[in-house]
Amino acid sequence: MATAALGTSRARAATLIERSPGVVPSAFVCAVLLWFAGDEGGFRGTTWMPATLLLLAVLFVCLASLPRPRPSRAALTAVLLLAGYGVWGLLSIVWAGQEELAWDAGNRTLLYALMLALCTLWPIRGEGAAVILGALGIGIAAIALVEMVKVTGETTGIQYFHEARFAEPVGYANANVALWMLGLFPCAILGGRRGVPAPLRGLLMGSACLLAGAALIGQSRGWLMVLPIVAVIAIVVVPGRGRTIASFALVGIGLLVALQPLLDVYSAWRASRPAGETYDHALRVLLLASFGVGFMGTLAAFADTYVPFSERTRRLVSGGVVAAVALVVAAGFVGYWAVERSPITEASDKWNEFKEGGSDPVASVRLGTSFATYRYDYWRIAWREFEKRPILGAGGDNFGRAYTKQGESTQTPRYPHSTVMAALSETGLIGAILMLGAFVAGLVAALPALRRGDLGGAVAGTGVLMFLYWFLHGSLDWFWEFPGLVGPGLLGLGLAAAVAASARVRAAQEASADEASADEPAAEEAPAPEASRPLLSGPLPFAVAGVCAVLIAGSVLPAWLSERELRRGTELAASSPEAAIEHFDRAADLNPLSPLPDKATGVVEIRSGNYPAADRALRAAFERDTDDPGLHLLLGVVASSAGNRREATRLVSEARRLAPQDEIAPRVLRALRKGRELDPRNVDRLIQANVDRRIGPK
Numbered sequence: 280m281a282t283a284a285l286g287t288s289r290a291r292a293a294t295l296i297e298r299s300p301g302v303v304p305s306a307f308v309c310a311v312l313l314w315f316a317g318d319e320g321g322f323r324g325t326t327w328m329p330a331t332l333l334l335l336a337v338l339f340v341c342l343a344s345l346p347r348p349r350p351s352r353a354a355l356t357a358v359l360l361l362a363g364y365g366v367w368g369l370l371s372i373v374w375a376g377q378e379e380l381a382w383d384a385g386n387r388t389l390l391y392a393l394m395l396a397l398c399t400l401w402p403i404r405g406e407g408a409a410v411i412l413g414a415l416g417i418g419i420a421a422i423a424l425v426e427m428v429k430v431t432g433e434t435t436g437i438q439y440f441h442e443a444r445f446a447e448p449v450g451y452a453n454a455n456v457a458l459w460m461l462g463l464f465p466c467a468i469l470g471g472r473r474g475v476p477a478p479l480r481g482l483l484m485g486s487a488c489l490l491a492g493a494a495l496i497g498q499s500r501g502w503l504m505v506l507p508i509v510a511v512i513a514i515v516v517v518p519g520r521g522r523t524i525a526s527f528a529l530v531g532i533g534l535l536v537a538l539q540p541l542l543d544v545y546s547a548w549r550a551s552r553p554a555g556e557t558y559d560h561a562l563r564v565l566l567l568a569s570f571g572v573g574f575m576g577t578l579a580a581f582a583d584t585y586v587p588f589s590e591r592t593r594r595l596v597s598g599g600v601v602a603a604v605a606l607v608v609a610a611g612f613v614g615y616w617a618v619e620r621s622p623i624t625e626a627s628d629k630w631n632e633f634k635e636g637g638s639d640p641v642a643s644v645r646l647g648t649s650f651a652t653y654r655y656d657y658w659r660i661a662w663r664e665f666e667k668r669p670i671l672g673a674g675g676d677n678f679g680r681a682y683t684k685q686g687e688s689t690q691t692p693r694y695p696h697s698t699v700m701a702a703l704s705e706t707g708l709i710g711a712i713l714m715l716g717a718f719v720a721g722l723v724a725a726l727p728a729l730r731r732g733d734l735g736g737a738v739a740g741t742g743v744l745m746f747l748y749w750f751l752h753g754s755l756d757w758f759w760e761f762p763g764l765v766g767p768g769l770l771g772l773g774l775a776a777a778v779a780a781s782a783r784v785r786a787a788q789e790a791s792a793d794e795a796s797a798d799e800p801a802a803e804e805a806p807a808p809e810a811s812r813p814l815l816s817g818p819l820p821f822a823v824a825g826v827c828a829v830l831i832a833g834s835v836l837p838a839w840l841s842e843r844e845l846r847r848g849t850e851l852a853a854s855s856p857e858a859a860i861e862h863f864d865r866a867a868d869l870n871p872l873s874p875l876p877d878k879a880t881g882v883v884e885i886r887s888g889n890y891p892a893a894d895r896a897l898r899a900a901f902e903r904d905t906d907d908p909g910l911h912l913l914l915g916v917v918a919s920s921a922g923n924r925r926e927a928t929r930l931v932s933e934a935r936r937l938a939p940q941d942e943i944a945p946r947v948l949r950a951l952r953k954g955r956e957l958d959p960r961n962v963d964r965l966i967q968a969n970v971d972r973r974i975g976p977k
Contacts, residue, residue, distance in 0.1 A: 297811075300345045301403030301777045305411045307337045308397050308770055313418040315763030316458055320449040324383060325846050327762045328839035331390040332832060338397055339828050343815040348400035349784055353724035354776040358396045360717035365389035367710050368675040369834065372872070375674020376906060379873035384675025384705070386835050387762065394766050395721070398773025402781035405735025408774045409475065412465035412741055413483065415767065419462025420486035422448065423493045431559055443548035445496040453756050454764060456497035460752075461745055461767040463490040463530075468517060468741045470576055471526030474734040477580035484526065485573025488533035492565040495534065495541045500652075501755040509748045516747075517740030518732050529579075533572035537565040653688045654696050654755065660685050661695035661704035672707035676760075680906060683938045694757035698750065701759055718750065718772075725775035728782065739778045742771030841870035848879060856883050867899075874900035874907065881913060885959045890920050893959065908937035912944055912962070919957040927951055943969055 311330050315321030321330065342348070350358070368385030375381035403411075426447050430439045439445060444452035469475055470483030494502065510527070517523045540561035547557040660682045664673045673681060678701065679693040686692075695701045702711040728739030749758065749768030758764045815821040848862030860880050867876035877900035884893035894917045901910050915930030928951050935944040943965055950957060 297346070299402065299404040299407040299781065301398070301401035301774075301781075302407040302411070303345065304337060304341045304397035304401060305403060305408070305770070305774060305777070306414075307334065308394050308766065309411050309415050309418075311394075312415060312763060312766045312770060313422070315761075315766060316419050316462075317422050317448050318763075320451075320454055320458060320761040320763035321766070322450070322761050322763075323846070324839065324842035327387060327390055328835050328842065330762070331386065331393065331835050332839070334390065334393045334397060335828055335831055335835075338393055339815075339824060341397070341401070342824060343813050343821070345401060345813060346811045347814045349402060350400050350780055351724050351776065351783065353720045354399045354773075354780065357717045357720035357724060357772075357776070358392060358399055360713050360720060361395055362389065362392040364706070364710060364713035364717065365392050367706055367713055371672065371674040371677075371706060371710075374668075374671055375677045376680060377674070377677050377904060379870060379875070380676035381674040382834075382838060382870075382872055386838060387760070388675075389831055389834075390762060391765055391769060395717075395769045395773050398770050399721070399724070399776050401777065402784050403774060403777040404781050405731075405733060405738050405778055406474070408738040408742070408778050409469055409472075409734055411774060412738060412771070413469050413475075413479070415770065416462045416465035416469070416490075417482065417486055419458065420466060420490050423459055423462070423490055427493060427562055427565075431562065440548060443545050444498045445493065445544075449761065449763070451761075452497045453499045453501055454758060454761050456494045456499040456502045457749065457752050457756075457758060457764050459490040459494040459497070460502065460748060461764065463487050463494070464513075464745050464748065465741050465771075466490065467526045467530050468513075468523060468737060468744075470580075471522040472519070472734055472737050473583060475580075477577055477584055480580035481573045481577030484529060484576030485569045487526075487530045488569040488572040489565065491530055491534045492537050492541055492569070495538070496544055496561075498545055501752055504755065505748065505751045508751060509744070512747050513740075513744050516729055516743050518729065518736035522737075529572055529575060533568040536568040536571075537561065540564045653686075653690050653692075656687050657682060657692055657696050658700050661697070661700040664704040665700075665707065668707055670707045670709060672703070672705045672710055675705050678704055683908065683940075686940060689940045689942060692757075694760055696757045697755065698753040698759045701757075718746075721746070721772045721776060725772060725779055728775055728779035731778075731782065735778045735782070739775035742773070742775035742778075745771030746775075837869045841866045841873065841876070844869065845876055845879065848876070852879070852883050852886075856887050859883055872903065874903040874910070876900075877903070878907075878910060878913075882963065885913070885917070885963050888960065890917050890959060893917055894921075906937060908934040908941065908944070909966075911937065912947065912966075913959070915951075916947065916957050916959045916962045919951060920959055922956070924951060924954070924956075927957070 311334060314330070315326065318326050321327045365385050365388035368381060368388050371385070372378045372381045426439065427445075429447075430445075439447040441450075441452055446452040446455050449455040449458055466483045466487035470480045470487060472480075475483070513523055513527070514520050540557075541564075544558050544561050547555070661678060663685065664678065664681050667673075676693070678695050679691065681704075682690075682692055695704055699711070699715075702714045706714075722743065725739055725743050728736060729743065730736065731739070746768040749764060753759060753764070815824055844862045844866035848859040848866065851859040851862065860883060863876040863880045863883075867873070870876070877896045881893045881897035881900060884890070884896060894914070897910060897914050897917065901907070901914065904910065911930045911934035915927040915934065918930060919927035928948070931944055931948045931951060935941065935948060938944065943962070946965070947957065947962060
């Protein structure tokens, strides 16, 4: 009996894989993305590097066991161009000032290419794609619920906020908001679709409301700016516009119930204490609102399932909903113009505020206040770097040093806060063409699926919407460096292309079956068609794929091991300096391009009072990176402690030249010119306090 059941299960699994082989690799990508979502968005190298090796192994196994991939030309082009962008990032090591950063940037882009390949190469039917996106959305909602409940702890609540904005689990408030939105879209859209079980639709709608509330607590002005654009895109690209509008309207009603309590969290937050009763009240209201939205979504789903409506009636209702929304938007535009001022003038004034720059405003509500920010200055420097090297760029992730030297603020951004500007400034025209070409090709591959009116069309539209939201919001912020944000966008885009491929393959199979029925029946033991054989079934393809896999693993593995040793050393630095230095030494051996292990050793030796050893370690780091203002400053302070005032003055002066806006170097230089001998430990404490004040303690 059990053997028969097992045989039946295997037969069903084989049938599922044969009909929708893309489910298997996409499920692995979904699982990795949920891992990233709960672990700082996958930002740390110790997270995304082993994930790269894992997905590389999954791709190899899929190529060796699943039916031959059958992507469209556009989908295959997207994968190849994105892989080419990763290779180009690795090549930028040759001309990059900070070689280790270019190495990481290239490896990270190869991870993105692996994700897109796993989600795109094999066809997947709409039902299977809906399961993948639904699991991703509900999984992200579960992470949001856990993180929000954790805040209620009296001793830990404050750790989840940065400048009064909910920032965990990613650690960066704007990225946190993007994570919740990437989970919200599949929840809201699939929650309004026929073909999804009614109780599950209610769960999806409740999850969407919870994620909307979590996004609001993040108080991201970039999110607020792109939201109207994304709303229009959702109506245009997702088939079944009436259902899309109705779903988002229900989520909006739930959010409106919790709106004021959620906004009060920002105004009532104090750095000296946890979120307190204001946050607890907001969370209770949001949970009740989410439960109410889920309940109403379930009732609407049962009514949608069991109350019959003709296709003509459904189209009329959908058209009426779209027309009503258009009228409401137009009325709001005209009303604002009549009561307040021209929306065009308002937008122009906000743009001028944005260009003028400045720090974030201090207000009771961050959303809707001044748009003064340093981003325009970041983009100005990024464009200047592009003008210097328009073809090659400065090298992957090699923006931060240029801003430190040329920027007008005291900020120290590592990235230009824009995916497009990062591509232009860091990888030049060649890199930008490769990246944007991959995205355009992916959208072209997904377009055929957007014409479908079934669940597959809704899933494809959701995937395209997820990708476009990530790209638009990422054009205003530094999301490219978070695999946990890029991944859902590429997952959505890849699934949309795979759904389109599934329809194309199915149509080809039906046409082939019709032709075969007109001919004489084939022999009973006819060989399996070529399309069903794995791509790596032959020795030559297997060998070529094996070589490529080894090359990628050879690039990622040493960088990962070095990063792991560096992180372990950092964790031990305070309690066991000797053990920490041993880890730093191993990290330096594994990654000969990075100055960080030797620099970390120098800092540990400074804190231990062993200044000669600190000098040796810092000079070893200096040999790998001669333009680091921090190294110049630390070496200068150590030279001062040894009585070498002239050398100390020279090094600190160079540090000031390399970082004109730095606040520590001028103070150190004034002390040196007054003839004072500096204590390196005091300067180290000043540096750490300055970092904590600007970006928060780590």
